[in-house]
Amino acid sequence: MSHEVMEQAKPLGWPPVTQLSALSAVPSGARDAVLKFYFGPMDCGKSTLALQMNYNHGRQGRRGLVLTKHDRSGGPKITSRIGLGLEAIEVEDSLDLVRLVTAHDRIDYLICDEACFYTVEQIEQLADLVDEHGVDVYAFGLASDFRSVMFPAAQRLFELADEVCRLQVEVLCWCGRPGQLNARVVGGSMARTGAQVVIGDTDAAQAVVGDTDAAQVRYQVLCRRHHRAGRLGEGSREPAAQEAARETSELTPAGPERP
Numbered sequence: 001m002s003h004e005v006m007e008q009a010k011p012l013g014w015p016p017v018t019q020l021s022a023l024s025a026v027p028s029g030a031r032d033a034v035l036k037f038y039f040g041p042m043d044c045g046k047s048t049l050a051l052q053m054n055y056n057h058g059r060q061g062r063r064g065l066v067l068t069k070h071d072r073s074g075g076p077k078i079t080s081r082i083g084l085g086l087e088a089i090e091v092e093d094s095l096d097l098v099r100l101v102t103a104h105d106r107i108d109y110l111i112c113d114e115a116c117f118y119t120v121e122q123i124e125q126l127a128d129l130v131d132e133h134g135v136d137v138y139a140f141g142l143a144s145d146f147r148s149v150m151f152p153a154a155q156r157l158f159e160l161a162d163e164v165c166r167l168q169v170e171v172l173c174w175c176g177r178p179g180q181l182n183a184r185v186v187g188g189s190m191a192r193t194g195a196q197v198v199i200g201d202t203d204a205a206q207a208v209v210g211d212t213d214a215a216q217v218r219y220q221v222l223c224r225r226h227h228r229a230g231r232l233g234e235g236s237r238e239p240a241a242q243e244a245a246r247e248t249s250e251l252t253p254a255g256p257e258r259p
């Protein structure tokens with residue numbers, strides 16, 4: 001039932017029960033909106049799932065907004081490693097998410113990609129949207145940074161979310177164990193210190209921003225054992241070799257770094 005139809009139905013004086021379609025405002029207590037956080041290391045398919053979820057909800061007639069921050073494309077959109085893409089709203093630090101949503105006529109859900117990079121205040125705003133405005137929020141992101149320390153926004157999501165899901169799309173360390181942690185590789189060796197956010201990719205030879213010497217930053221997913229030991233394995237290569245490998249991996253998707 002569309003909004004317009006409901007508006008017309010009201011003057012006829014039918015009891016509220018006729019308005020209980022799947023798209024109607026839900027009576028308080030019947031169903032609470034949810035805050036869900038899906039997390040996993042780089043390459044585990046978070047953005048792909050975010051796009052799929054947006055598609056599924058949209059197809060059911062629900063209205064949503066898609067948000068991201070520091071997407072690998074460098075623009076205001078979500079792009080997935082397997083080639084999907086969608087325009088999205090870039091979440092600047094100053095953006096008030098409650099205002100953003102309430103400025104729209106009706107929003108049923110939010111897809112928040114790269115939520116680990118939002119401010120803690122914005123995570124609070126997401127919780128407000130769930131509790132005060134009945135908006136379902138599906139957040140996706142990394143849990144921890146290159147030091148294996150949790151991002152403040154991810155920590156707040158762990159604390160507040162109704163549901164937290166570790167994504168099961170398996171990313172493997174070079175040793176074959178499940179990859180859990182992101183290593184920052186600067187000039188061929190693993191960094192232990194530096195700014196928390198320096199944008200790079202697992203297959204990019206260059207970072208986009210950052211206040212360190214960002215020219216040679218990339219990320220590599222490791223198991224806990226090898227993250228703690230700082231061992232990059234055979235996958236560790238100099239940027240020139242990475243460039244060549246990236247071109248090769250476009251031809252052969254199942255390259256050694258992306259099993």
Ligand SMILES: [Zn+2]
Nearest residue numbers: 173175223226
């Ligand atoms: Zn390993």
